[in-house]
Amino acid sequence: LIFDSYYDDYRGVILYVRVMDGHINKNSQIKMMATSAQGIALEVGALTPGMTAGNSLEAGEIGYIVTNLRSTREAKVGDTDRKSVV
Secondary structure, eight states: OEEEEEEETTTEEEEEEEOOSSEEETTOEEEETTTOOEEEEEEEEEESSSEEEESEEETTOEEEEEEOOSOGGGSOTTOOEEEOOO
16 A cells, blocks of 8 residues: 655655555566556665665565656555566
């Protein structure tokens, strides 16, 4: 579940998410369900007072995903994303 997002000039679109089920690994293919935009989770990590990079986010965790999306319009707040099975 995406609860916030913003565009960083150096890193691209950064999503703040809560993982409801399953997990999201670094370099996973992701697809936004509302916009059908596809991307890659270039970096994932936990939201501590700062951003702490890790290898994955598990169910129940709140964290961030740095994506290769070009605009925050491709990932709407309240949208869900899905790890693509490739």
